[in-house]
Amino acid sequence: MHFKPACCCYYRFQYMAIADNRQRIMPMPDDRLPPRGQPLAYPEAVLLVDPINPDLKGEVDDKYQYSCDNKDIGPHGWICTDPLVGFWNITPSNEFRTGGPLKQNLTSHVGPITLAMFQSAHYAGDNLVPKFQNEEPWKKVFGPVFIYLNSALTGQDCSVLWEDAKEQMMTEVQSWPYSFLASADYPTKEERSSVSGRLLGYQFWTRTDYDGYFTISSVRVGDYNLYAWVYGFIGDYKYDGKITISSGCDVDLGEIVFEPPRDGPTLWEIGIPDRSAAEFYVPDPNPKYVNKLYVDHPDRFRQYGLWERYTDLYPNDDLVYTVGTSDYQKDWFFAQVTRKGENGTYQATTWQIKFDLDSVNQDGTYKLRVALASAAMAELQVRFNDPKANPPHFTTGIIGMDNAIARHGIHGLYWLYSIDIPNTQLVVGVNTIFLTQANSTSPFRGILYDYIRLEGPPSEELPHHSH
The missing domain is CATH 2.60.40.10 (Immunoglobulins)
Incomplete structure (x- = not known):
């Protein structure tokens, strides 16, 4: 839904607020059109080359930079500074939304536009889109959504409108479910x-x-x-x-x-099992494509074009991570994407994990747990100590359509793979796991890792459990 305020010309609404630390003066709608705006890799992303507000020149505008997890969506909307008026989108309950607390949705963006997203495939693909057979009966109550207008005296700081909107959000949440709806499909x-x-x-x-x-x-x-x-x-x-x-x-x-999955003791691990790639290395953006809101910001992953930074950092050879020496916060790139080649082509990438084993248990099977925070038309192939093994020891096949990489997300849908490693595949001394993202048809084909763990074979202290 698009809402334009009736109280004054919408061009007066230039200040957008979607969270305490996500507020800014926004471009005008005309800034997104040529010649003021230059389209980038997809239509939603535009480089502001000659914006009406010169302070915004050189920044990127992209509605996906303002996405939010369902669990974190609070009041969002716009402020007009003269007169001091705010209009806010408040959704008191997420009961009608699909995808759970970590499903991401759009909030507000240039227009000024504020969105009440009921269902979408963003950051998830078709997996979360309801599907119905022909003439299948179906009904669902969406909303209601509360639209809140507030104002303040001239000379006051616009933050008073934002703080008031947050208080109103708390009031509406406490009032849910609303008592005024008369529909039989909306229980009291x-x-x-x-x-x-x-x-x-x-x-x-x-x-x-x-x-x-x-x-x-x-x-x-x-x-x-x-x-x-x-x-x-x-x-x-x-x-x-x-x-x-x-x-x-x-x-x-x-x-x-x-009882979380586990067969044996942890030999090593990379990352934190939190369904996000946020703990890994997120690079600085290309200076040509900066959104100033996300400079020195916890959500630095929302900058445009970070997928191209992998090629900048690894122009010839791929990432190599050495257990016990490397630091995943500095040495593990947040997304395994393709490498940009010549003439608009892209290349598959193969990352290596090197680790030492003092001995190899000859009586049991090792286990590699690979948790993915996102996948976008990707194929992850896993090989042990033989980079040319054909077929690979394990492959996911083509998985995922959540587009989290292109849409500046740090997670999409969660995937967990438990891969058996026969002891014959490992050696005493240095071992190497080769992780290949094999689909190279686009810069946006790739995966975000959540967590990787190598488990030794089960022991008497750790009996085998089935899950």
């Missing part, structure tokens, strides 16, 4: 229920000590599954059985235990 507060319990995450030899209690309020009547994941652990939890919610009840699941 009295007809809704809650689910509570305690989720315990642990690995086999230690139990975590955090409480893990949870409550999900305002649940509509129906049959549900319960899924969970825990920061610092790979894999997904799924509740064994369905949860039936009836009108006006409180369901207590008690203590439910998540």
Whole structure:
């Protein structure tokens, strides 16, 4: 949905706010059109070569730079400084959105435009798009969405409008579900229920000590599954059985235990299992393509064109990571993308992980856990100590359509692979794992790693578990 304020000419609305640390003066719509704007690799991205506001010259404007995880979407909108007026998009509940808390959606961008995204394939592909057969009956209530207008006295700082919008967001969340809707398809507060319990995450030899209690309020009547994941652990939890919610009840699941995948002790690991590539090395942008909002910003990955920086840093040879010496925050590029070649071509890339083994267990199988934070029409091939093994020891095939790399995301859909390594594939001394992203048809074909772990064979202290 596009909203244009009726209180004054929309060109007056030049200041956009979507989070405490994501606010800025924005370009005008005309700035995106030639000759003021120069299109870049895709239509959404434009280089501002002659903007109406000269302070913005040389910056990149791209609506995907203002995406946000569902869990983090708060009030977002625009401020007019003369008169001091704000208009805000407030969505009190995410119950009608697909994809869960980590699904990313657009918020606001040049127009001035503010969006209430109900469903989309952004950062996910078709996997999260509802599909229906011909004449299949289906209905769903979207929203409602709260549009909030506020104002302040001339001379006050525009931040008062933003702070007021955040307070209003809290009010609307507490008011959910709204009582004024008359539709039979929208259950009232009295007809809704809650689910509570305690989720315990642990690995086999230690139990975590955090409480893990949870409550999900305002649940509509129906049959549900319960899924969970825990920061610092790979894999997904799924509740064994369905949860039936009836009108006006409180369901207590008690203590439910998540046993993350593990067969043997950790020999080494790269990254943090948090479903994001944010902990890896994110380069500075090309000086030609900077959005000043993200300079010295936690979301530095939102800069345009970072996929091309891999070729700048590795023009001839690919990344090599040495366990025990390399630092994944500095030495592991955040995205395994293609290398730009000559005449508009792109090349597959092969990364290496080198590690030492003092001995090789001859009685068991090793396990490589590879968790991906994103994939975009990528094929990850894995080889052990033989870069030319054909076929590779493991391949994902072509996976993923979330386009997180092109859309300045640090994660998309999550993928977890558990790869058996026969002890015959390993040697005493230096070993090398070769990771090839084989699809080189585009600069946007690639993967974001979340976490990689090598496990030794199961031992008496770590009995084998099936998952």
